[in-house]
Amino acid sequence: MSTIEATAASPLIPLTQDAALPASADDVAAATSSDATGMPGIAAARPSTEVHISMSGNALSGMRGAKETASKDSDIDNSNLPDNVKKLIKRMRELREKLEQKAQELQEFSHSTAGSPEQRRMRMEALRAEVGALTAAMNKVGADLAQATRKFTSDEKKVVGSLVMGCGL
Structure with missing residues (x-):
């Protein structure tokens, strides 16, 4: 029998299922329930809509523009x-x-x-x-x-x- 247990950061309850036997209807219902009020089940993960731009990302973007300008005018600079x-x-x-x-x-x-x-x-x-x-x-x-x-x-x-x-x- 395999056991899936919730981690400390997760509100999941331990679920057990015999690997050889199919899950019962109650187990399936409990496993697929996603109620934020604390009912048993597995809470569905919600995708994050946050976007984080690091300073290094901004710097790379600026460097890319500078490189394009520098390479575009390199013939002038080399004259x-x-x-x-x-x-x-x-x-x-x-x-x-x-x-x-x-x-x-x-x-x-x-x-x-x-x-x-x-x-x-x-x-x-x-x-x-x-x-x-x-x-x-x-x-x-x-x-x-x-x-x-x-x-x-x-x-x-x-x-x-x-x-x-x-x-x-």
């Missing part, structure tokens, strides 16, 4: 360009990515029928304004980059151009 030019090239790439995302969002929204006509008009105006602001920022960084590379040789300017476009060296 022999001055630091101010490297920063401008990175900023130009970042703005180009954001502009492409906003342009895509604007394109998708223009085919959408969600919301009232007034809401759609306002959202389209907001997206167009964001695209305009990103374009203006790119123009400013482009002008700053042109100024910073004014005395560069044509080969150095080619390197800068290829880095701006993300093509590498």
